[in-house]
Amino acid sequence: MPDPVPDSAGLAAVQAWCGWHVAPSLTETVKVEGQGSRLLLLDSLRVTAITEVRNEAGDVVPSTNYKWRENGIVRGWWAPEDLYSLDIIHGYTNWPAELSAIINQIDADGVGSRLAASENAGPFQRSFAAPNLESQPISVRSVIARYKLPPRP
Numbered sequence: 269m270p271d272p273v274p275d276s277a278g279l280a281a282v283q284a285w286c287g288w289h290v291a292p293s294l295t296e297t298v299k300v301e302g303q304g305s306r307l308l309l310l311d312s313l314r315v316t317a318i319t320e321v322r323n324e325a326g327d328v329v330p331s332t333n334y335k336w337r338e339n340g341i342v343r344g345w346w347a348p349e350d351l352y353s354l355d356i357i358h359g360y361t362n363w364p365a366e367l368s369a370i371i372n373q374i375d376a377d378g379v380g381s382r383l384a385a386s387e388n389a390g391p392f393q394r395s396f397a398a399p400n401l402e403s404q405p406i407s408v409r410s411v412i413a414r415y416k417l418p419p420r421p
Contacts, residue, residue, distance in 0.1 A: 270372070271363045278374030282367065287417035288312050290367065291360040295319075297353055304348030309420055310340035312358040318342070320355040340417075366411050 271291070272279040283289055288311045300308045318336050321329040329352070334344030346352065363371070 270368065272368055272371040273375060276371070276375045278371040281374065282371050282412060282415075285412060286415045289359055290314075290415055291363040293357060293359040293361045295355070295357045297355050300352050300354065302346030302348055302350045302352060303421075305346065306343055308342040308344070308346055308352060308354070310342065310354065310356065310358070311417060312340040312356070313415060313417065314338060314360055315340050315356055315358045317357040318354055319357070322353045323347070324351045364415070367415060370408055370411060 293314075293316065298310060300310065302308065315336060315338055318331075318334075321331075321334060321342075323329060329344070334342055336342045340358075342354070362368075
């Protein structure tokens with residue numbers, strides 16, 4: 269199954285619904301505010317590396333002071349209201365085949381995956397809103413849901 273077309277409507281809809289880019293794997297710096305708890309929650313479900321963590325003052329947090337998991341949870345001691353910058357690598361190298369197939373089908377369906385935003389009878393004018401994942405069958409939504417970020421506090 270080929271990867272989705274970059275910047276397609278189906279791709280944008282799935283990424284927005286999931287709450288993160290999902291694929292391809294990329295390196296970026298994310299900022300997360302400490303809540304005075306032991307957890308930082310990253311907007312990713314596939315973290316493959318954390319190369320550096322810095323506090324708001326720019327001091328590097330030693331890697332022995334935290335542990336991270338692939339699901340985007342970073343455990344350590346995080347000062348309340350301090351902004352942490354994390355250099356991470358995350359996302360799937362390639363689009364998971366099941367998601368790629370869904371995105372490509374949404375794009376191929378075009379009208380079938382979107383709700384009509386306006387309609388005129390003559391001279392036959394019709395426009396559509398962006399792809400709406402709520403209009404997809406439950407079987408499709410349940411696949412996409414496996415890649416959706418859980419609600420964050």
